[in-house]
Structures are given as structure tokens and as C-alpha cells.
Amino acid sequence: MEIASLTPAERRVRWAFPRGETVDFSRPGDDAQHGGSWDPERTVRAHVLRTLLLRGEAAEGEIAALRVTGARVTGTLNLHNADVPYAIRFHACHFEAELMLYGADIRQLSLSRSYFPGLEGTALNVARIVHMSGCRVPGRLRLGGARLAGALFLDGAHLGDENAPQEGVLELNHTTVENDVVATDLVVHGETLLDGATISGSLTLNDAVLRYPGETALNAQTLAIGSDLHARKMEAAGRVNLRGARVQGQLNLAYARLSNPGGMALRATSVVAGELWLRRTAPIEGTVTLRRSQFDMLFVTPEVWPESVQLDGLTYGILNPRLPAHERLEVLEREDDGYVPYNYEQLAAAYRRIGDDDAARTVLLAKQRRRRGTLRWPLKLWGYLQDATVGYGYRPMRAAAWLVTLMLIGSVAYGLHHPAPLKPGEAPAFNPVFYTLDLLLPIIDFGQEKAYKPENAYQWLSYSLIVTGWILATTIAAGITRALSRQ
Known part of the structure; x- marks a missing residue:
């Protein structure tokens, strides 16, 4: 340069x-x-x-x-x-x-x-x-x-x-x-x-x-x-x-x-x-x-x-x-x-x-x-039922509330109107509370349901309690299964 x-x-x-x-x-x-x-x-x-x-x-x-x-x-x-x-x-x-x-x-x-x-x-x-x-x-x-x-x-x-x-x-x-x-x-x-x-x-x-x-x-x-x-x-x-x-x-x-x-x-x-x-x-x-x-x-x-x-x-x-x-x-x-x-x-x-x-x-x-919301209507209906009863198993206290409510309804109804015994003289003393629990709980047997037979409207009430009891038991079991699977 x-x-x-x-x-x-x-x-x-x-x-x-x-x-x-x-x-x-x-x-x-x-x-x-x-x-x-x-x-x-x-x-x-x-x-x-x-x-x-x-x-x-x-x-x-x-x-x-x-x-x-x-x-x-x-x-x-x-x-x-x-x-x-x-x-x-x-x-x-x-x-x-x-x-x-x-x-x-x-x-x-x-x-x-x-x-x-x-x-x-x-x-x-x-x-x-x-x-x-x-x-x-x-x-x-x-x-x-x-x-x-x-x-x-x-x-x-x-x-x-x-x-x-x-x-x-x-x-x-x-x-x-x-x-x-x-x-x-x-x-x-x-x-x-x-x-x-x-x-x-x-x-x-x-x-x-x-x-x-x-x-x-x-x-x-x-x-x-x-x-x-x-x-x-x-x-x-x-x-x-x-x-x-x-x-x-x-x-x-x-x-x-x-x-x-x-x-x-x-x-x-x-x-x-x-x-x-x-x-x-x-x-x-x-x-x-x-x-x-x-x-x-x-x-x-x-x-x-x-x-x-x-x-x-x-x-x-x-x-x-x-x-x-x-x-x-x-x-x-x-x-x-x-x-x-x-x-x-x-x-x-x-x-x-x-x-x-x-x-x-x-x-x-x-x-x-x-x-x-993604299911077909029969499954949706079953879902609504699980939700209302036990919150799909995530709200277990709902099941207890339903059981207590139904037990009170049944106990009062059958306490005011005792069903007739199937075999007079052989039936155990009637107890409206345990009779209602016999209807609601499908597994437990207190001997009341088999000994007495309601009539008319009270018979339909017993059918309703039996069906409701099975639904509650099924939904509770489903909720417990989900909880255990998460654990």
C-alpha cells in the first residue's frame, strides 16, 4: 500500500x-x-x-x-x-x-x-x-x-x-x-x-x-x-x-x-x-x-x-x-x-x-x-344417572344422602302401614327400618323382605326401592373401581 x-x-x-x-x-x-x-x-x-x-x-x-x-x-x-x-x-x-x-x-x-x-x-x-x-x-x-x-x-x-x-x-x-x-x-x-x-x-x-x-x-x-x-x-x-x-x-x-x-x-x-x-x-x-x-x-x-x-x-x-x-x-x-x-x-x-x-x-x-357429551343417548342417560346419584363415584356422599333419604321414606311408609306376613305366626317381628334396608341393599339380608308382602301402592314402593338400590350399588362399585385404578 x-x-x-x-x-x-x-x-x-x-x-x-x-x-x-x-x-x-x-x-x-x-x-x-x-x-x-x-x-x-x-x-x-x-x-x-x-x-x-x-x-x-x-x-x-x-x-x-x-x-x-x-x-x-x-x-x-x-x-x-x-x-x-x-x-x-x-x-x-x-x-x-x-x-x-x-x-x-x-x-x-x-x-x-x-x-x-x-x-x-x-x-x-x-x-x-x-x-x-x-x-x-x-x-x-x-x-x-x-x-x-x-x-x-x-x-x-x-x-x-x-x-x-x-x-x-x-x-x-x-x-x-x-x-x-x-x-x-x-x-x-x-x-x-x-x-x-x-x-x-x-x-x-x-x-x-x-x-x-x-x-x-x-x-x-x-x-x-x-x-x-x-x-x-x-x-x-x-x-x-x-x-x-x-x-x-x-x-x-x-x-x-x-x-x-x-x-x-x-x-x-x-x-x-x-x-x-x-x-x-x-x-x-x-x-x-x-x-x-x-x-x-x-x-x-x-x-x-x-x-x-x-x-x-x-x-x-x-x-x-x-x-x-x-x-x-x-x-x-x-x-x-x-x-x-x-x-x-x-x-x-x-x-x-x-x-x-x-x-x-x-x-x-x-x-x-x-x-x-360424546356418547350415544343410552349411555348418556346412564351417565346422567351416575352423575345425579354418586357423581360418577367422585361424590360418594351423594350415595349416602340418597340411601338415608330412601331409608327414611321407606321406614315412614311401612311404619305407618305394615305389610302382611307371608306366614302368620312364623314371621319375625316387623321392623320398618330393617325391612327398608332389606329392599335397598341387594347383598344384605335381614330376613324382613322374605317374610312380608306389601300390597297395592306399597308393593310398587318396594319395587322402586329394590331397583334404586341396585342402581346405587352399581354406580358406587363403578366409582370405587375408578378410584382404585387411579391409585
Whole structure:
């Protein structure tokens, strides 16, 4: 590189590079987004920077690095498949053309608060931290298949065009990050892609705004996170797709706003996570599906759920906050697939784990009532009878109440009008209470029923008590069988 061919600004950069010093062209009130009008005194050509990175050498006893602040870079910085053993730091700089970093091997990369039309970084390899905090990118930021040994910072970045959102604005498909991804206050107008990405640390999307209305705002299928996924107060206008994601710790959507009216707002099928937090999340607009997902703890209140849910196969250990069963049951009525027995069993199991057997029985009774609606009329009739008598076995006190009531009716009726003995002189002394119990209880025999014969209306009363007794005995036996099978 001939020094005579360099501008004064470029000479400053060339002089600082071997020593790793920062060249600061910034001025008060700078906005990198509008840096296209900056004067020549702060303008550097991209091919000069490329030559320094590929051919430059460190000064003796120094660590070379390219560190520039507040510069305007003209032309395309093309490091396609380049091996750059130096740190690159552009702070609050304006790039006129897309950065070409495809397949490059770079020591460290920082573009914080800079403006660039786009970045092609597919298969990029960075040995240390990648800083893009506060950057402005109206086009696409592609880092698909990249390998980042340090953390990735996208906090405060604004990506995409608000007036023309498009797919793949932020692309991290199959990217490997061996530390955290910090994207607090990130704004993306278009699709964010994290399909198949692996993040060893945590992913932070707190206060992020992801907008792609009617389309997929966040596509993170089979995402693997070694720690937590924090998305507190995240706003997503469009589908959030987490199918098959694996999160070792929390999947935290507390205070978030998820909206995709008329479509799928949250698709989290086959997800495995330690905890799913929907604490004080705004009512979700659009369908939510959690089919076949597994959580050790699920925190959600009924008002968060939309009118359409898909929960078949959802497994959770603890359900918080602790609420009465009837508040949780209302959500199961919104199931798109209609009656799903598994949903009721899972909810009942959650109540049993915390020792609330009454709530568990309430859930299982609701399950039988919901099932009744799917049966043909003879079985429906039998179901109504079981429900009215013993609550399908989950309300055993009803059977006792029926028995006591019928025993009182029979005892009073036969006490006022004794039936005639079949064999006068041989019959035992008549007892209206034990005679009624003989009629009601099909197994017990006190010798009263066989010794006396009622007539007229009292005979029909005896028939009614016998039939009712058999029905009660059958329904009680069915309830006991269900209870034992659950144990």
C-alpha cells in the first residue's frame, strides 16, 4: 500500500493499526444512520481497510487491531473467506455498502452503534465476542451457520425496514454461540430465524420488539439453549414458533405481548424446558399450542389463554399459581380438538401432587361430564344417572344422602302401614327400618323382605326401592373401581 495514495484519514488509520490504537473521527451529535453526508476528513475507503487486515503487521511489541470510531466507510468491505487474526472494532461508523464476511475467520468483531445496509456473515467464525449493540441495519443480518466462541450482543439493535418487513431479517439458523446471546431492546421488522441454533449460555430477548404481522416473527424450531430463554416484556406481532426447542432452565415470557389474530400466536409443540413462565403475560391474541411439550413447572393464569388452545400431550409437574379447579377447567373447554381425556388427567395429577384431592376429584368429574357429551343417548342417560346419584363415584356422599333419604321414606311408609306376613305366626317381628334396608341393599339380608308382602301402592314402593338400590350399588362399585385404578 503506497502512503502517497492514501487520504489523511486513511493515513491515521494505517498509522494506528500496527499499534492497535483507536482512531476517533467522531463529533458531537453524530448519528451513524445519517453518516452518508460526513465530510472527506472522516471518510475511509473499504479496500484500504481490507488491505490492512490481510497484509498489515503488528509493530514490535504491540498487538495490531483495527479500531475506528465515527468514520464513513465507502465501498464494500469484502472479507469473503478471509483469515483475519486481528480484532476489528467499528464504533458509530457509517458503511455505504453491505459488509461481506461470508466464511471469514476473525479474532473479534465489534460494530456497535454503527450503520450498515446489511451483513453477509454466513459460516463466519469469530474467536471472541461479537458486539453489534445499538447497530442500525435496514437490510438483512445473516449469521447462519456461524460459530461464535464468545457472546453475541445485539442489545438495542434495529434491524429491517419498518415499511417493508421481510423474511430472514435476522438469520441465526444453525449458529453456534458458546456463550450468551444478549438481545435486550432488540427491534426487528421482519422474520427472526433461530432454527437449529445452539446457545451454550442464555438467550435474552427482554423488551425486544419482533414485528412481522400475519407471518412468523420468531422462528426458533429445534433451538437448543444451555441455560435460560428470557423474553420478559417481549412484544411479538406475528407467530412465535418454538417447535422442538430445548431449554435447560426457564422459558420466561412473563409480561410479554404475543399477537397474531386469526392465526397461531405461540407454537411451542414438543418443547422441553425446566419452566415455562407466562406470569402477567397479556392475553394472547391467536391460537396457542403446547402439544407434547414437557415442563417441570408451568406458571400461567387463565386470563392469559386465548379462545383457542391445543394442549393434547402437554405434561407438567407443578402448575402455578395455585387456583381453584373450576378456574383451570374453563380453559380445557377451549381445546380445539374437543374432548381430550389426557388434559383432564394431567390437571388432576397436578392437583394430587400438591395434596389437593378435592380439586383432583372435581377435575375428574368434569372429565366424565365432558365425555358424556360424546356418547350415544343410552349411555348418556346412564351417565346422567351416575352423575345425579354418586357423581360418577367422585361424590360418594351423594350415595349416602340418597340411601338415608330412601331409608327414611321407606321406614315412614311401612311404619305407618305394615305389610302382611307371608306366614302368620312364623314371621319375625316387623321392623320398618330393617325391612327398608332389606329392599335397598341387594347383598344384605335381614330376613324382613322374605317374610312380608306389601300390597297395592306399597308393593310398587318396594319395587322402586329394590331397583334404586341396585342402581346405587352399581354406580358406587363403578366409582370405587375408578378410584382404585387411579391409585
